[in-house]
Amino acid sequence: DIQMTQSPSSLSASVGDRVTITCRASQNITTYLNWYQQKPGKVPKLLIYAASSLQSGVPSRFSGSGSGTDFSLTISSLQPEDFATYYCQQSYSISTFGGGTKVEI
């Protein structure tokens, strides 16, 4: 099974900060990597698919990069509505989620 490791597990940031979250796969998953945002009490929302493609309707301050085993999600200028938990998901071999990164004020 492919394991997904996110880091950090949590971070504190301020409005306007540039934030980067990383996700590492236990084996090569090419670009079969997706990112979701989940706010407390809400349903997960797809942000990025295929490592770097922005889902329709998602603000351009979100971007994804990487291939192989190392990936990152970057928020270029953190907004108040971005405080949430972010999950990576591999879909190279069935599916596995990372453990999540909580972005706090």
Place this chain on the structure above:
Amino acid sequence: EVQLLESGGGLVQPGGSLRLSCAASGFTFKTFAMNWVRQAPGKGLEWVSAISGSGGNTYYADSVKGRFTISRDNSKNTLYLQMNSLRAEDTAIYYCAKDVKAIRAYYFDYWGQGTLVTVSS
């Protein structure tokens, strides 16, 4: 508008069974794979199972293999998850999620609101 509405959750004793349903609307149901994803209280997301659009291919996480069965009725636009031999660690909110492809789990563009399953004596 895509809508996914789960039902069937509740309190069940360890070793018991439960069947979850997910009623879909707003898209051509048989064209897309469907998934179940769960989230234990205060924990992260865990992919549970997927089924292809035709229903001919099914996939399971190791944690539920042999105990859970995913199925779909394309005539009723409904996804199911039959859960047997339930354990305390199966306690979670169960979400159904629409895939963007027909064949297998790829990425999930729409999610239901979830149904809570509690396994406790």
